[in-house]
Amino acid sequence: MGGGSWATAIAKILMMNGTEKINWYMRRPSQIDEFKRLGHNSAYLSSVNFDISRIHFYSNINFAVKNSDMLIFATPSPYLKQHLKKLKQDISNKIIVSAIKGIVPDENLPVSDYFNKVYDVPMENIAAIGGPSHAEEVALERLSYLTVACTNKERARSIAQKFNCNFVRTTISDDIDGIEYSSTLKNVYAIAAGICHGLKYGDNFQSVLISNSAQEINRFINTVHPLVRNINDSVYLGDLLVTAYSRYSRNRTFGTMIGKGYSVRTAHLEMEMIAEGYYGTKCIKEINECYHVNMPILDAVYNILYERVSPSIEIKLLIESLR
Amino acid sequence: MGGGSWATAIAKILMMNGTEKINWYMRRPSQIDEFKRLGHNSAYLSSVNFDISRIHFYSNINFAVKNSDMLIFATPSPYLKQHLKKLKQDISNKIIVSAIKGIVPDENLPVSDYFNKVYDVPMENIAAIGGPSHAEEVALERLSYLTVACTNKERARSIAQKFNCNFVRTTISDDIDGIEYSSTLKNVYAIAAGICHGLKYGDNFQSVLISNSAQEINRFINTVHPLVRNINDSVYLGDLLVTAYSRYSRNRTFGTMIGKGYSVRTAHLEMEMIAEGYYGTKCIKEINECYHVNMPILDAVYNILYERVSPSIEIKLLIESLR
16 A cells, blocks of 8 residues: 555565565556556656566555455555545454554554554554665665564564565564654654754764664653563664665655755755654654653754754754763 | 874863863874974874974873873774883873773773783773764864763763863763773674675665664673663764764774775775774674673674685675574
């Protein structure tokens, strides 16, 4: 479900893994026509060619859902509700896999909890996929590690098997909420890293910022969803690192523009792409109003993006809280 | 004590901090003459100009030591013993500050323990300086965070005060051994990151490698020197990140050459610089023979550098141990 770069990368993985046929939902019929004509997604990862005969495209979400047992969602989190609005099918008996790495805005719920509460899907039938995985590198068949999280370990294992291929290795986890929160937060910290980069802070400082970000993620998820976990597993720390350091990161690019003085509106227009961390910042800020976890970096990003505080002033204040 | 880039950066920090006069030991009289003539260190950080009237240079280590209460060592760890061989002065009543970030080869001791055991300096008079701090960025006055570790907290605090200036912030710690081991290990993992870069692994994989490296550091120092610590403090994780990701890192560059197929000898010759992690790999490998900590990345780097196993084969095996 989804026509973006991550959806395209996941389709590639599934088909490399040997999945005979997949159903693929994209909202716009024109994108499907173009895909069929060219044999690839013209808008994203256009270098990846597909065997069209093994794909059944749908622009109608209801038909796609009706003909599928497992629904893998890979739309950007801010658009999920919009897609689901058109859904008339009951999905409570489907397996839901969220590759969304985000929180549902307004509801302020991790995607897994949203499907559980609003669509009555039992938690044991919901999984989330995380891990450091720029779609662009998956397209290039660069080795990547994914983690499949589900409260039911057997389910996690069987889903993980579908994602193994010669350039993807999978592990499993039972920390579905922790992984979803962490996946959301890492976008916020990538924006922070970008802002500091835009303000001309150097590598020494960036590493302090990111170390403190890892600590903030740990404090937050240990409070909101207490569980024995190792925050330095690649699904948490690795995903933070790849997003905050990598040249492919949309959120870091967005942050860099903000640090250089662009307004939020101008930065979004220039990028012609959504920086999910912009929405994630607000979601986590609101959720944290109930928990009061000490999150100075999140607060700084929020103040810069939503309260229009000058980035240079806000980061100068933030410096005092880091170590 | 030392004429390299980190020694030069430290001299700059101390003089920015307001230290009236410093004694500076460099082995080669010609380097001192050049420094006096030019007003800067011609070999390292040559953009940093010094007020020569506030520096007393020594090429004789005994005179330097005699006239100083606090000795700050910033030579590369493999050369420390060579420098100290010439020392005839008793230094047991001096304050020793190690900025060396390494282990004394052959002895396989952290620098602090070496001064304690061989030179009878009480541990409470020995401190180590760590933290993510490329000298090149300190030269540019980019904000950096240093951590001063000493078993005596008051001593740590008073030393830390000498290193504060408008572009350096300091914190203190009592984990002197942990910080020295971690500072050594991060060079090993920067070599690993370089090797994988040279072998054309991408950013997704690098972030998995570095997450696993942070876990290896944690396992090792918790075994060798058990203490309550947060491995994601910037002195541990931050130092790892800046070394493994930064373009200034000699160890990463060395690793990249190895990954591309250079021999150890050729890589060292080409770089005209020492990659401390080369020695650190052997030290930690030997120390770990007593502890048997699970360290697959260290083992892989050791096998590549010392057992001449092909990097591509060794990393393919390593992949199985990561997650």
